[in-house]
Structures are given as C-alpha cells and as structure tokens.
Amino acid sequence: MYPGDTRGALHAADMESVARRLVEHACAETGARHGAVFLWDAKHKGLRVDFHMVEGVIVVLPGQGSVLKPRRDGRPNGIALTCFEAGMPYVCNDTSKDANYARYFLDVQAVLAVPIPYQGKPMGVLAVSASRVDTFDERHVEVLAQVAADSASFLRRAQLARATKDESGRPFVIKGLSPSWLVVERKVEQVAPTNAPVLVTGESGTGKDLVSRAIHFNSKRAGQPFVTVNCAAIPETMLESVLFGHVKGAFTGATFDKVGEFQKADGGALFLDELGELPLMLQAKVLRAIEQGEVSPLGSNAAPGRVDVRLICATNRDLAAMVKAGKFRDDLYYRVSVLTVELPALRTYKDNLPILAQVFLQQAAQRHGRRVSSVGKDAMARLLAHDFPGNVRELKNALEHAVIMAHGEEVQVDDLPTALRGRGRGAAGVADGAGTRAGGAPNVSKEPPPTLAALREQWVAPHERRYLTELLEAHGGRVSDAAKVAGVNRVTFYRLMARHQIVLKRTAHAPAPVPL
16 A cells, blocks of 8 residues: 555655555555556557656657557567456566567566556556566555555546647656756746746757746646747847737838737746847847736837736856846846746766666657667767757757668667768778778777776766765664665665665675775
8 A cells, every 4th residue: 555645645646646655655555666557548559658757757758659559560569468468467577578569668677566456447558667677466456456546446537638639749757867957947947836937048959948948838827828039049120029019001011010929828828938039129028028017019109018928048058147247237137037947967867878878769669650769889979978068959860870870770889860870980981990001001990988987987986986885784674764865765775775786684785895
C-alpha cells in the first residue's frame, strides 16, 4: 500500500502528477532505475507511453509516436504490449535472451511489467527496468502488482479528466535533467498561475520559447491566445505597426486597418522574443501597454483601446548591461524582470545528454518516417565530446540530420553533421591516422583524447561514492534521511547507489575509491 503522502498526491486529476508519483514509488520499491506507465489508447488502438522516467529524468512524448501498436512485420511486439494482451505479469531478467524484448527508449538488461487492472480487465501496464541482469524476483512481482492495483482508480480518474480536454496540444515534457533545471521547473510552477510579466533568459538555443509556452499553458489563461512576436525578425520601421496595429492611411501603403498583436493577445499572453532588440522609441509604448493596459494603433486619433495581456519576454542579451549603456529603458527592464527565469546551458547537464539525444532521435524518426532507433557508441562519444555552443537547438538539429543520413537503425559517426563528425581527426582533414607531417614525415597515430564523461568518472566518481557512503553510514542506512540531506529524492539516491555499486546492509559500504 502507498504511504499516506503518496496516496494523497495520487488524488490529483493531473495525469503527469499521478503517473510521476506512481513511477517514483514503483522504482523505490523495486530498486529499478527506469519506469513507465502505459495506458490503452482506444482511438489509436495501442498502448500509449503516458509517462516515462529514466534515471530520474521525466520524459513525456506527445503524439502518436508514443503509441505502441501490434507489429505486422514479424518483429516482437514488446514486453509491455505482450503483458497487456496476456493480462499477466511479465518478468524478463535478461533482455538479450528474450524474443519479446523490443527497445522502446534506452537499452536495458532486465524488465518487469504488470497489468494495471480496472473493472476486470487491464487498462494499461506499469513497467520498471534495470541496467543489470537478474534484478527482479517474485517479491518484486508481488510488490509491483499491488502498486498497479492500488493506482488503477487514480489513473482512471486522471485519464477521464484529460479526455475532457483537447489533447491536440499535449505538451512535450522533459523534467529533472539537472539541479539547475529543477530550479527552473520550480520557478515555472510558481510564476505560471500569476498574471505578472516574466523574463526568460539564457543562451541561444536553451529552450526559452518552450519554457515561455509552458508558463502560459500552465496558467489560468491557458485557453486564451498565445501570440508570439520576434523583435529581431521584424524591421524596426514595421515593428510598431505589428505590435499596436495601424489605421488606414497612417502611412504610405496602409490601405486597411490592421489589428496589432497586443489586441490579438487580449485575454491571453504576448510573447516578445529577443526583447533586447526592441527599439528604444517603442519601449515607452510597450511599458504603457503593460502597466495601463492601453494601446493606440499607429495613426489613430481615437482614445486608446483597452487590453488585458500578460507579457512574457525572452532574451539572450544582458539587459542590465544594456540599461547601464543607455540602450534599454530602466523602467521597462524593472517591469519585465520582476520574475526572471534563467535557463542553463546544455554543457552544464551533459550527463543526461544521451536521454535528450534519444528523445530528439525518436521525434525526428517519427517526423521523417525513418526506422532509426538508437545512437551508436562512437557517435554518442562524439556528441558527449562536443561543446554545443548552440545548446539544445544544436543537439536537436544534429540528431535530425543524423536520422535523415542514417543507413540503418543506428546512428553512426558518419551520419552526424560535419562539426561533430570532424572532431578527433587531423586539422588538415587526415582521417584514421593516415597522412604526412610538413616536410614529408609520416604522422604518428595518437590515441583519441578521453571523453568528458570518462574524465568525470575518473575525477568525480570516487568523491561522490565516498560522500554517499559516509552519508548513509551517518544516518544508519536510512535512505530517506540521507536523500533529504543530499537534496535529492529517494529514487535519485537509489539510482546513485546503483551507479556506484553501494550495497545497503546494516552499514553502507562501497568499493575502494579509484586512486587519482
């Protein structure tokens, strides 16, 4: 049975909240590192991957690409679908020997799936998986089956609540990528229900547009318009007309009355992307529209019109520095930056790059109708070694390029864009260690430099292992208490224990640290 706080959380009607609590509890009870909730989708006649947690990272994929349907090409249907159709638990302790195993996200070594029973038949499947063989036993089957049975009514209620809404805009969600992203997620949850202006900052390609949309679609204005204006993409001479509209005859070529974007966003939100490019001459008018709710079309002599608009802005520029340089109005800056959400760069959470890469690969494969399902080991090493100055956008585009160029089901190094494919080769275009030095001397083949992940494992892992072990010993092996002190949840703490092979007995112990 669920602990009281978990059962209480399952009373929420939001599917993500219910599924998240369910998967976290299932992983904690079974010691698994990954978990998923599959629910039967009658419309598309398949199992929908409603919620997926991989190493503490939450992935929710929209659209039909997340629906598992019975195959007609002779390949296995997968363990989840097999479990659903049989209506019985399915234990696979070695995926390499199981004909029903079909990789649906990342390769795993063991899988346990149980049907979620509702009114005498399965409504879905709860599955957990692990990265080592022989992980699950009969006790795990009993525990997971009880968890699934206890959760059925909550899942059904959340499913019905979601069915009353239009699912065409079902969001694409990735959460828990890093501690810095956790801060972003908490801020979004706090600021979204308000009507206050929000400023989203971060380097180019970090996801400012997606976060801005998340703020709107989690607000009370979610059913109202979300209007986007890119201040950098519109000529300065036209931007005032775009934002505020114009009347017929206001200027040469104004042959009709035009409604401005502020008016189109009335009752909803206006997203000003690249706010730092907004001309000084327009900043006072934008400020008035925010504070007074008044807009005047260009060339109009009528009294200002009234609008109710929430302003969400984004920029990759340092607005505070622009204020000091006299390039941005201080009153507008202080108004739009009351609530600021700062997005981290991809290089700060590259530990989870393989998960992101897999998400983007699946999206690209679905969009282009390609049967590409994974990134090869060497190709992944190139991705991990790259700095990604273009951040998540660059990674997404690189995976789309690779999916289109791939000849098989796995992305290889040669399928990656040139900027990634060229790393590790000679500056003069020499490949595979062949070529000559200046003056005719042959090149000496060198070992490729270690990847960032390898260096992190060598330098950081021993200290992290020692910290976790000492923390568990200090709290008598109580994972909940140790996780609270470490600032992570129980599932993440169990994942770290598994990574460092920490065995929980009366006292925690770990392999001897690797000497540096």
